[in-house]
Each structure stands twice: as C-alpha cells, then as structure tokens.
Amino acid sequence: MEWDVRQSDGLDFRVLGAVEVHDHRSGTRIAPSGAKQRALLAALVVRAGEVLSADRLIDELWGDRPPAGAANALQAHVARLRRLLAPAGGDEPGRARITTHPLGYLLRLGSARTDAQRFHRLSAQGRAAVVADPLHAADLLHRALELWRGPALEGSGRGPICAREAERLEESRLTALETYYEAKLRGARHDEVTGELERLTAAHPTRERFYDLLMLALYRCGRRSEALGVYERARQRLLCEIGVGPGPALRDRMESILLREPGLDSAGPPAAAGLDAAVLDLGGEIARLRARIDAIGREQEELVRRFTLLSEGIREVPAAL
Numbered sequence: 001m002e003w004d005v006r007q008s009d010g011l012d013f014r015v016l017g018a019v020e021v022h023d024h025r026s027g028t029r030i031a032p033s034g035a036k037q038r039a040l041l042a043a044l045v046v047r048a049g050e051v052l053s054a055d056r057l058i059d060e061l062w063g064d065r066p067p068a069g070a071a072n073a074l075q076a077h078v079a080r081l082r083r084l085l086a087p088a089g090g091d092e093p094g095r096a097r098i099t100t101h102p103l104g105y106l107l108r109l110g111s112a113r114t115d116a117q118r119f120h121r122l123s124a125q126g127r128a129a130v131v132a133d134p135l136h137a138a139d140l141l142h143r144a145l146e147l148w149r150g151p152a153l154e155g156s157g158r159g160p161i162c163a164r165e166a167e168r169l170e171e172s173r174l175t176a177l178e179t180y181y182e183a184k185l186r187g188a189r190h191d192e193v194t195g196e197l198e199r200l201t202a203a204h205p206t207r208e209r210f211y212d213l214l215m216l217a218l219y220r221c222g223r224r225s226e227a228l229g230v231y232e233r234a235r236q237r238l239l240c241e242i243g244v245g246p247g248p249a250l251r252d253r254m255e256s257i258l259l260r261e262p263g264l265d266s267a268g269p270p271a272a273a274g275l276d277a278a279v280l281d282l283g284g285e286i287a288r289l290r291a292r293i294d295a296i297g298r299e300q301e302e303l304v305r306r307f308t309l310l311s312e313g314i315r316e317v318p319a320a321l
Contacts, residue, residue, distance in 0.1 A: 011096050011112035013045045016119060016169065017149025019156050021085065030084055035157060036061050037084075040077050042156035044098060044107035045114060046165040053104040060159030078105055115147045116169060122147075123176045130179060134186035141180035148173060178209045185213065190220040201230070205237040208250050215253050219264055227257050 010025040019042045020031040032038045043052060043060050058070045067073060082098050096112040098105055122144035129137035152169035156162045177200065184193050197214035204210055211234040218227035231254040235245050246254075256264055 011110075013048075013096070013109070013112060013114040014149070015042060015045055015153055015165075016115045016147050017151070018154045019045065032081070032084060035155070036077055037080060038155050039157040039159055039162060040074075041081055042153050042165075043159065043161045044081075044105065046116075046153070047161060048107045048109045048114070051101050051104045051106045052161075056161070057105065060161050061157070063159065116152075119144045119147045119176075120172065123172065123179070126176070126183065127179055130183050130186060134183040135189075138180055138183035138187060138189075141176055141183060144176055145173070145180065174204065174207065178207075178213065181210075181213045181217075185216060185220070190217040193217050194221060194223075201234070206241050208234065208238070208247055211246075212250055212253050215250075215257060216264065219257050224257060224260075228254065231257075 010023055012022040012024060014020050014022060018031065019038050020029055021041075022029050032041055039061050040057065043057060054071055054074055057074055058066050061074070061077070062070060078098060078100075085096060085098070096108060096110050098107050122140050126137045126140035126144060129140065152166045152173075153162045156166075181193050181197060184190070194214065194217045197210055197217060200207070200210045201214055211230055215227040215230045218224075218230065231246070231250065234250060238245055
C-alpha cells in the first residue's frame with residue numbers, strides 16, 4: 001500500500017535531491033543551512049535506526065583531516081539538528097528524534113517517512129504490474145520518478161555514507177527508468193518515448209538497456225534503419241568508454257531487427273529473447289557488488305570496534321587489581 005501522510009506523524013524526510021524535512025501539518029520546510037549540518041542529517045537519515053559511532057560521523061563530515069576537538073564539534077552539530085527538528089514536533093512521543101548512545105548517535109524516524117521509502121515502494125509496485133497491466137505500471141513508476149528533485153543527497157558532501165547511498169539511489173532511479181520505458185513499450189506507447197530514450201542514451205552512454213529500448217521503439221515506429229544506427233552508435237560509444245562492444249542482449253536485438261522477426265511488432269515483452277536484460281546490465285551488477293562490499297565493510301568495522309573494546313577492557317584489568 002502506498003504511504004499516505006495521514007498515516008504518519010506528518011514528517012517527510014527528503015533525500016531525493018537536497019536533504020530537507022517537510023512538516024505536512026504546518027506546511028513548513030526545514031533545511032539545514034550549513035554543509036556539515038546537511039551531511040550529518042543526511043547520514044543519520046540514510047542510516048535511520050542504526051547507531052552511528054562518533055568516529056564514523058567525524059569521518060563523514062571531515063574525512064581524514066578532522067579539526068582539533070572534532071568530537072565536541074560533532075556534539076554541537078547534533079545539538080543544532082535537534083533544535084532544528086524540535087519545532088516539527090521532535091520532542092513529542094513517537095516523533096522523529098536524534099538520540100545519544102554510548103557508542104554514538106541514532107535517528108529514530110518514529111512514524112515519519114522518507115521520500116526514498118516511498119520511491120522504493122512505488123517502484124516495486126510498478127515492477128510487479130509490468131506484465132499484467134503495463135500502463136498502470138508506467139503510472140506507478142512515473143509517480144516514483146517524480147519524487148526526485150535533483151541528484152540524491154545533493155549538497156551533503158562526499159563522505160563514505162552519503163556517497164555510497166547516493167550511488168545506490170541513483171542506480172535504483174536508472175533501473176526504475178528502464179522499467180518505466182519497458183512498461184510504455186508493453187503498452188504500445190512506443191511513439192511517445194523515442195525522444196526521451198535518445199536523451200537517456202546520450203546521458204548514460206554505457207547503459208545498454210536504454211539502447212535496447214530505443215532500438216525497439218524506433219523499429220515499432222517504422223524507423224528500422226534508425227534502429228540499426230542506434231546499435232552502431234552504441235557499439236562505438238561502448239568501445240570508447242569501456243573498451244568492449246555490446247553484450248549479447250543488444251547484439252540479439254540488432255540481429256532480430258535485421259531479420260525483421262515477427263515478435264518485434266507486438267506490444268509484448270521488449271527484452272531480448274531468451275535473455276534477462278536486467279542480468280546483463282552492467283550498471284546493475286556493479287551496484288549489487290558495491291552493496292555487498294559495503295555490507296562486508298560494515299561487518300569489518302563492527303569487528304574492529306568489538307576488538308578495540310575488548311582490548312581496552314583487558315588493559316584495565318591489572319589497574320583494577
């Protein structure tokens with residue numbers, strides 16, 4: 001079920017663009033003015049429900065050159081964020097709030113929501129409806145994509161937490177775009193999407209799925225020679241950008257257009273026959289690998305933290321004796 005602001009406390013944390021908080025009850029918009037405040041709020045929001053250590057947040061805000069007294073500066077930034085959220089009901093039971101823990105800080109969303117959560121929910125609903133009801137799927141995906149106001153976590157710095165989350169969100173946005181245009185093609189709306197897909201292939205020259213969708217759209221519009229020209233353009237761009245030619249899905253699409261295979265004229269599934277285009281998409285595979293690497297990194301950080309605490313405890317034993 002799609003999130004309804006009436007089911008929440010009225011707070012909406014927005015990260016699909018510049019980081020801000022919107023209070024639907026009062027209509028007020030809360031946006032940290034300083035770069036460090038934005039980076040801190042962004043890190044807490046994307047890791048909501050997770051305790052972030054002071055060291056990890058210091059690294060997020062200042063990198064490998066933290067100022068003297070960085071821990072005190074971090075405390076001051078947290079205090080300012082708490083005051084910033086207080087007018088939006090941050091002190092009421094069940095409302096979003098930042099809490100202090102022995103190991104760091106945690107943002108509890110309470111009944112608040114994020115635009116990223118809504119984006120993922122609408123995208124999942126759209127993907128689920130692509131085959132059975134492609135036009136409804138296109139509508140859901142369009143609504144998901146409309147939530148984006150700019151690059152994810154815009155203006156929040158390039159600390160490891162925000163940088164990785166921005167990459168994951170951007171990958172999700174591109175995947176949603178691919179699914180949106182697939183739904184449009186399944187719904188026989190090929191004449192509406194060629195211009196948009198042309199712009200996407202120019203903006204993302206190594207994303208083969210956009211070329212594939214554009215070739216099919218052009219073919220269904222009776223522009224077979226242009227569709228074949230897209231393949232040649234893709235081949236040249238891929239060789240220039242990453243040193244390899246098109247993958248099997250795009251080659252199969254070119255061959256099927258050359259042979260004028262009958263299935264191309266239908267409004268059926270646009271994926272290459274016998275191949276899962278999502279699996280062949282290089283960008284999606286990279287995102288999955290990065291997510292796994294991030295998870296391993298977090299596990300290693302936790303092991304190091306526990307080992308450090310254990311070591312400190314062992315050193316304190318003789319003094320206690």
